[in-house]
Amino acid sequence: QLLSTQLLAADCELVLRCHEEAQGVPFLLWELCHAGGIQRGHEWPSLAQVLESRVSALGSTQSALLDTLAAAARPLPWVLLQEATGALDLATALERLRAQRFVRVQERDGVEHVELYHDRVRETWFARMSEDARRACFSALARAFEALQPDADEASVEYRTAAGELEAAAVRCQEAARRANRAFAFERAARLFGRALALPLRDEARAGLLHERAEACANAGDCVSAADAYLSLAALQHGPSQMQTECRAAFQFLISGHVARGVELLRAVLREQGCSFPETPGSALASLLMKRLRVRIRGHDFRARAEAEVDPYALAKLDALGVAAVGLSMNDNIRGADFAARFLLEALAVGEVGRVAQALAAEAAFLGREGGRNAQRTAALLNQARQLDAASTARASIETAAGMVAACRGAWREGRDHCELALSLLRAQPRAAPWDFTTAQLFLSVTRFNLGELTALSRDVHAAFDYAKSTGNLYLSAAMSSGSATLACLISHDVEEAERRLSAARAARTGGGYHVQDAMLGLADCMIAAYVNDDERALRASTELVARMRAAQLQRVPTLYAPALHAQASAALCLAADDARAPQLLEVARAATRTLSKLSITSAAPLALQLRAGFAWRGGDVRAAIVFLEQAERAFDAAAMPLFAATARSARARLQGNGRSDLAVREAERRLLEQSVLCPERIARVFLPWLADHSA
Numbered sequence: 001q002l003l004s005t006q007l008l009a010a011d012c013e014l015v016l017r018c019h020e021e022a023q024g025v026p027f028l029l030w031e032l033c034h035a036g037g038i039q040r041g042h043e044w045p046s047l048a049q050v051l052e053s054r055v056s057a058l059g060s061t062q063s064a065l066l067d068t069l070a071a072a073a074r075p076l077p078w079v080l081l082q083e084a085t086g087a088l089d090l091a092t093a094l095e096r097l098r099a100q101r102f103v104r105v106q107e108r109d110g111v112e113h114v115e116l117y118h119d120r121v122r123e124t125w126f127a128r129m130s131e132d133a134r135r136a137c138f139s140a141l142a143r144a145f146e147a148l149q150p151d152a153d154e155a156s157v158e159y160r161t162a163a164g165e166l167e168a169a170a171v172r173c174q175e176a177a178r179r180a181n182r183a184f185a186f187e188r189a190a191r192l193f194g195r196a197l198a199l200p201l202r203d204e205a206r207a208g209l210l211h212e213r214a215e216a217c218a219n220a221g222d223c224v225s226a227a228d229a230y231l232s233l234a235a236l237q238h239g240p241s242q243m244q245t246e247c248r249a250a251f252q253f254l255i256s257g258h259v260a261r262g263v264e265l266l267r268a269v270l271r272e273q274g275c276s277f278p279e280t281p282g283s284a285l286a287s288l289l290m291k292r293l294r295v296r297i298r299g300h301d302f303r304a305r306a307e308a309e310v311d312p313y314a315l316a317k318l319d320a321l322g323v324a325a326v327g328l329s330m331n332d333n334i335r336g337a338d339f340a341a342r343f344l345l346e347a348l349a350v351g352e353v354g355r356v357a358q359a360l361a362a363e364a365a366f367l368g369r370e371g372g373r374n375a376q377r378t379a380a381l382l383n384q385a386r387q388l389d390a391a392s393t394a395r396a397s398i399e400t401a402a403g404m405v406a407a408c409r410g411a412w413r414e415g416r417d418h419c420e421l422a423l424s425l426l427r428a429q430p431r432a433a434p435w436d437f438t439t440a441q442l443f444l445s446v447t448r449f450n451l452g453e454l455t456a457l458s459r460d461v462h463a464a465f466d467y468a469k470s471t472g473n474l475y476l477s478a479a480m481s482s483g484s485a486t487l488a489c490l491i492s493h494d495v496e497e498a499e500r501r502l503s504a505a506r507a508a509r510t511g512g513g514y515h516v517q518d519a520m521l522g523l524a525d526c527m528i529a530a531y532v533n534d535d536e537r538a539l540r541a542s543t544e545l546v547a548r549m550r551a552a553q554l555q556r557v558p559t560l561y562a563p564a565l566h567a568q569a570s571a572a573l574c575l576a577a578d579d580a581r582a583p584q585l586l587e588v589a590r591a592a593t594r595t596l597s598k599l600s601i602t603s604a605a606p607l608a609l610q611l612r613a614g615f616a617w618r619g620g621d622v623r624a625a626i627v628f629l630e631q632a633e634r635a636f637d638a639a640a641m642p643l644f645a646a647t648a649r650s651a652r653a654r655l656q657g658n659g660r661s662d663l664a665v666r667e668a669e670r671r672l673l674e675q676s677v678l679c680p681e682r683i684a685r686v687f688l689p690w691l692a693d694h695s696a
Helices: 002-006 012-022 026-035 047-055 060-072 078-085 090-099 119-128 131-148 153-162 166-182 186-197 203-220 223-234 239-255 259-273 281-298 312-327 333-350 353-369 372-388 392-408 412-428 434-451 454-471 474-479 483-490 495-508 516-531 535-551 558-575 582-597 604-618 622-638 642-656 661-674 680-687 689-695
Strands: 103-108 111-116
Touching (some): 060 090, 060 103, 060 111, 060 119, 060 131, 078 131, 090 103, 131 153, 153 166, 153 186, 166 186, 166 203, 186 203, 203 239, 239 434, 281 333, 312 333, 353 372, 353 392, 372 392, 392 412, 434 454, 434 483, 454 474, 474 495, 495 516, 516 558, 516 680, 535 558, 558 582, 558 604, 558 689, 604 689, 622 642, 642 661
Antiparallel strands (some): 103 111
16 A cells, blocks of 8 residues: 555556565555655665665764664663663663664563664664774673673673674683583583684683583583584594593494494594404304403402502593493493403403492493393492492492393382482483483383383383484484383374384484394384284284394393294284194294293293293183183282283183173273273283284
8 A cells, every 4th residue: 555655656667676675564665665756756765775864864872872783683771782882861862763763662571672673774774884883883782791791691702703802702702601511501501612612712722622512512411512522622632531532422422322423433442442342243242251251250359549540541441441331232232241341350450449330330231131140240240339439420320220230130110210210310410411311211111111100101201202302312212212112102092103203213223233222123113013913014023123133142131032022922823823824933933932931031931921821722722821821910910010910811801701801801901091091902912912813
């Protein structure tokens, strides 16, 4: 309407030029139309010309205010604007500018803020300012912020940098970053250290800032940024300091799932230290057995020494072995175990107390993964580690190891309690500990699954998955997309999300070989296949999983191997019902069940009994099936696996066919519904696959 009124007699080209200059903003259209008009002919003024025509009517104070607001590029509190301009009669000057619609004043949090009327006005005004005028405004703004808003560090740095005062900007940025670090605001500290590093610095100052940025990124859980900062720092170092810094970078890559980069860097560091890296799982196993024999012969006694007493190269070697042990623990189990044994031998020989405690905890974690047969040795190692170092961070690591060890022998309640304690300690400390956090979350999900705490499992897994995505932690993301954590999606019947997470985690895997995370993802595949009743997929996935676990020596980890064998036997048993391959399938199922029954984890015996019930039922011996299921019930109850027990009880009642059948089935469904399960009959297939086949 405005254009049609003001430009009635103008040609279309003039109308379009005016609209383009105003960019469709009604305020600017109004100003342009009233500055031009038909009497001006076909020459229409630009916004810059409109502003320029008004400059002569402005006083020096008003021009200075506009310069400052254009340079600020943000709304400014009244008092800060006065401080930056030194204007004595600010109110009068602003009132005139408001009347001419150069500026507007708005209240924010009870404080009046001033800004230029529109971004186009600010851009146009700023473009007409000289470089000297801009630098003067930036410098004045920096001083004003430092005087009146000392906490507004980033604004001060921004304006000092724009003013060309780079040394002052760097000093201010470093001071602000260190204040943020002391306040445990690590993300802000990392960002400020990054800004400081972008400014001209001497090499000595740059090295110190790189170290501070790396630590801040690590404390914030941004492992990849921390690793990159460590690598930049290592390029400025030499000798043992460089080796230790490269170790820290490798560790950050490994614990965040960037395995290929971490292993490549770790190999190079170990090579510098004269330490070999086993080329195959078999050579790693041979080395591991030899090192563990040496540990048993030697014992765990050592002569305590302070870190200052130890040769720096010896400390660098210890750190490299420690990084290899812990960093590979959830990626490459057998090589990690070998490095843990080496780490313990070297740490005991050197005697530095902190590293001895770390080595004891690492060795305990690897021994504990092999199930209940090492329970006494594992407990002794953990107790010695606790006595050596009671610091909160070390305690969280030790509790994480204790939770892992308990879960790996099937002590679900004990494992849950240790993992929950570890997580509470980790949340209470300001610094992030990604490896401990991820490992505690992973084994907490394992224990919750077996304890039947599906609602809590879903809550924990989704929260941890979101955190992993926000920090780029591939290890945590994969851990929360695999194994027992898959149930977090299945209990809400979100199969599509479970499949999406599985595919994304597999696509993000790096490093080659077949490792713990690959096995966990294989278990997720088996679980999804059971849920959707795709027995062919379940058999393919589980058969490949079992074979690859054996080749990678992962059969030594019963908490992974037991569910893999159970999935394989269950899928073969279901397919044997009416398949021409029935004899071969039943033999596969029986072989997997025999192996399962020998594992040193509490879930193995009841799972094997549950499968034997399936064999009996397939063979037509219903009475024997009922007896096996009754034994499985009791064994599941004794192992604190209530949902497994409930599904076994439901299957037994159905086979008995008495009046209590419906009651047992309803009881099993009630337990599942209490855990927020949307489709109880589908989840039951995860716990007892051939039950679904029978009910069909």
